[in-house]
Amino acid sequence: MIFSSVLAEHAPGYAEMGERMEELARQQPGFLGVESVRGADRHGITVSYWETRQDAARWKQVGEHLAAQAKGREEWYVEWRVRVCRVEEEWGTRAG
């Protein structure tokens, strides 16, 4: 699941929420890993990896995560986009 976003100039509470969501995601069934980067221009990409598409869908519906999504849409993000993807192939120097 690829989540791209542009943060508002002022996004109070965003950093804490990000850390909390990562901690919470790690506890969900089917969680495989997460990579998250935010640049100086406030653009960010977070990719979370899940065993199955159902696991990813369930994570979207976790109560605390739903609240964070609502707050993100209403306050934190200027733009955002979610893409649900299936990994078909991968290679490189490390496991995700």
Place this chain on the structure above:
Amino acid sequence: MIFSSVLAEHAPGYAEMGERMEELARQQPGFLGVESVRGADRHGITVSYWETRQDAARWKQVGEHLAAQAKGREEWYVEWRVRVCRVEEEWGTRAG
């Protein structure tokens, strides 16, 4: 295509190459878009979007891009990983 990487502390020529590769990618058949973020901790994620998997595979084989990949593996990146994915669903506030 998701490209995750960690840059070496010194990566001379990297920024110029990144710009050039983005410019070159935009000229390839099937190119849909690209999102690229590098954080202060040198972790980066670049996601490029292509019409077909073949278009993405062809981009990997473009000469100047092959040279950049080699230089990346040998000099610029401490870690890197490529994931070829199929976008199955997407939503949000903007087109990628």
